[in-house]
Amino acid sequence: MHPMSVNSVIHNKFKDLKGSLNHIIFNFDSLGENFGNQDRNSLKLFELEGKTLNVKSFRVPNIINQIAYRFLRKSKAQRSFEYAKKLQSLDIGTPQPVAYYEFKTLLLFKKSYYISEQLDCDITYRELTTDFDYPNHEGILRAFTRFTYRLHEKQVNFLDHSPGNTLIKKVGEDYEFYLVDLNRMEFGEMNFETRIKNFARLTTHKSMVEVMSDEYAKMGGYDYDRVFNLMWSETEAFQERFYRKKRLKKKLRFWKTNK
Structure with a gap:
C-alpha cells in the first residue's frame, strides 16, 4: 500500500480551528450525525464552538477519475470551496465555506x-x-x-441548478x-x-415554467x-433524458440480477 498524504485548505476565518477540524475529518465515520440523503455522498453535521458544521464526504471516484483528480483536475471538494468563495465575492448567497480536505496516494486520488x-x-x-x-x-x-x-448577469452558470440545491430563507417580507x-x-x-436552459432541471410543472418565464422576460426585456x-422545450427534453436514463438503469439491473 502506498502511504496516504492529506492536503487541507482552511478558510482564514477558521485557521485557529485546525486541530478540531482535523479531528472531525479523521474521525468522520464514527462521529457526527447523518444529515439528508446519503445515497451518493455522505453528509454529516458536527457541533463546533457554537456553530454547526456541514461536512460532505465525496465518494472515492472510479479508477480513471482517481488518476484524473490526482494529476489533471481539481477535486469536487476543492471546487466547492473555491466556488463558494467566488460566490461570496460576487455577493451571491451560499453557506460560509470553512475548509476542504483531500486524501491521495502517490498515483491516485482517494477521498475528499x-x-x-x-x-x-x-x-x-x-x-x-x-x-x-x-x-x-x-x-x-x-x-x-x-x-x-x-x-x-454576474456570469455564473450553476450547472446543478436543480430543486434541492437552492435554500430559501424568509427575512422580513423578502x-x-x-x-x-x-x-x-x-x-x-x-x-x-x-x-x-439553466431552468430545465427545476420543475415538471408547466404553471411554474409560465411564472418563471414571465418574470425572466420582464427582467431581461425579452419576449x-x-x-x-424555449424554457418549456428544454424542461421536456431534460425530463425525457432523465427518464430514459432511469429506464436504462432498471434494464441493466434486471439483466445483472437475471444473468
Missing part, C-alpha cells in the same frame, strides 16, 4: 471532504414543486427567478436564496439559450413567448 457552516432555511426550491399551497408561492417563485437572473452543491459551475458571459417556448 468539503466543510461549510450549516445554514438553516425555511424551504428549498423543491417544496415549491410539491406544495402549491405554500404561503406566497408565486411571490417566492418570482423572487427565485430574479435571483437566477442576477446569477446570469426572501434570501443560497446555493449549495457547488462543484459544477462555469463562469463567463451567457447567451440567451444558455440562460434559459415572453420566446422565453417560455
Whole structure:
C-alpha cells in the first residue's frame, strides 16, 4: 500500500480551528450525525464552538477519475470551496465555506471532504414543486427567478441548478436564496439559450415554467413567448433524458440480477 498524504485548505476565518477540524475529518465515520440523503455522498453535521458544521464526504471516484483528480483536475471538494468563495465575492448567497480536505496516494486520488457552516432555511426550491399551497408561492417563485437572473448577469452558470440545491430563507417580507452543491459551475458571459436552459432541471410543472418565464422576460426585456417556448422545450427534453436514463438503469439491473 502506498502511504496516504492529506492536503487541507482552511478558510482564514477558521485557521485557529485546525486541530478540531482535523479531528472531525479523521474521525468522520464514527462521529457526527447523518444529515439528508446519503445515497451518493455522505453528509454529516458536527457541533463546533457554537456553530454547526456541514461536512460532505465525496465518494472515492472510479479508477480513471482517481488518476484524473490526482494529476489533471481539481477535486469536487476543492471546487466547492473555491466556488463558494467566488460566490461570496460576487455577493451571491451560499453557506460560509470553512475548509476542504483531500486524501491521495502517490498515483491516485482517494477521498475528499468539503466543510461549510450549516445554514438553516425555511424551504428549498423543491417544496415549491410539491406544495402549491405554500404561503406566497408565486411571490417566492418570482423572487427565485430574479435571483437566477442576477446569477446570469454576474456570469455564473450553476450547472446543478436543480430543486434541492437552492435554500430559501424568509427575512422580513423578502426572501434570501443560497446555493449549495457547488462543484459544477462555469463562469463567463451567457447567451440567451444558455440562460434559459439553466431552468430545465427545476420543475415538471408547466404553471411554474409560465411564472418563471414571465418574470425572466420582464427582467431581461425579452419576449415572453420566446422565453417560455424555449424554457418549456428544454424542461421536456431534460425530463425525457432523465427518464430514459432511469429506464436504462432498471434494464441493466434486471439483466445483472437475471444473468
